[in-house]
Amino acid sequence: MKAIIVDDEQRARNVLSNLIKRCDLHIDILAKCSCLEDAVKEIKELQPDVVFLDVQMPNYAGYEIANFFDEMNFDIIFVTAFDEYAIKAFELSAIDYLVKPIDRRRLIEAVEKLQNKIEKQKKIEDYQVLLNTIKEKEFKQIILPELGNRRIIAINTIIAIEADGSYSKIYTTENKPLTTSKNLKYFENLLPEDISFFRSHRTWMINLKYIEVINKSSLTITLAQNITAKISRTRFSSFENTIR
Structure with missing residues (x-):
């Protein structure tokens, strides 16, 4: 898989990159970006399969990525410092995430989950639900698997x-x-x-x-x-x- 790492801290970008290599996950890191604006440009140009995206960054938070795309043909694994509210929002939105400091086993699990997808379902609504939940600080919607589909309720x-x-x-x-x-x-x-x-x-x-x-x-x-x-x-x- 082709991947892009997005984190405003250089050390965090390097740690995740090295961890991916050590875990032998067969992931090719195409680029490392320090802000969401640069990441959007790289994503549009390089067409990665997955983006490892830090949640808290200057100017734009990672979960605001949905605002930059009409259609998302890549997967996202969010990376976040422990925040109980944000984690609940990720779970409600059925979006995968890693908590800093990243646990090796959890990283492998998240990547395997991604690799095992039979069919990628790219839905901007998933990320919009997450964005709205975090911005409004209110749990309003949940995304659920239903007979091969995903239903927003x-x-x-x-x-x-x-x-x-x-x-x-x-x-x-x-x-x-x-x-x-x-x-x-x-x-x-x-x-x-x-x-x-x-x-x-x-x-x-x-x-x-x-x-x-x-x-x-x-x-x-x-x-x-x-x-x-x-x-x-x-x-x-x-x-x-x-x-x-």
Whole structure:
């Protein structure tokens, strides 16, 4: 694969370049850039397969790269110092990232993940979701794999998520239920705690904003669009405290 490294610190560029060589990842480093403006020029001229892109740089942050392209025919692996908010944004946007100082095993994992793609899906929307999330400091959208595609979903439209084996079924206000390869634990860890989601049962996660009827005797919760979710007896007390 052909790659470009973008980082405003020369030492960081050299460290990553040397690490890539030592890991024998079969990556040809075409250029090393110290700012996003130079990187955009090099990307357009050299046509890399992947760009290792630092998040925090002068003038333009790495995630603003989406503003410079109408179409992106290359992949990006973001490199960032530890920032819990930024990392959550990357995960919601389904975009790969490395945390400084870069762990050798994590680098190999990210590159292998890239190499194993059967078909590259270049979607400017993925990066726009990331850009909007970080700029507005608010989690509004999530990108999910769905039967070979990627669906952008507004988080506030999710009514409930139901476990379906190792998959999950997502009920929203806007579309018919969609099935994704992510399990329920993934969503429990991913969705921010302050946006009204509650794990009511081992097979259900609900959006408290859409509750219509609570039935304690049958341990069920009726949500918008007549969706009936379960609530476990052990979670009921915590649920009552949450909705007070």
